[in-house]
Amino acid sequence: MKSLAPLFLAASGLLCGCIHTHETIVHDESRTPVSFESDAAARTFYEALSRVPNSGKHSESKTEISIPIVFDHERKVVTGPNHAFNDAVARCDTNHDGVITEQEARIFATTVK
């Protein structure tokens, strides 16, 4: 006797229609602890950070798995804003002492247009 499983699966797919699932995962990291030498250093850093492309936006990657007619799964991974902050701190704090000086902030600001 032949197996009817493939036929059953095809028929159930046609009867039930396509199954759509969407999944969004926010992948954010904790902020790198950092302090500022002065208010001016903090202001210069944050002004430059606001000019960094995508600092306010979230980058995302999308994966889509699809079996035509039966199944469609979309998974989206969104990177949170702390990633841009941590990247900016890593670039700005050139001696990696955890303190952003006015000079480091000014140099960082000149690299961001």
Ligand SMILES: [Ca+2]
């Ligand atoms: Ca430093």
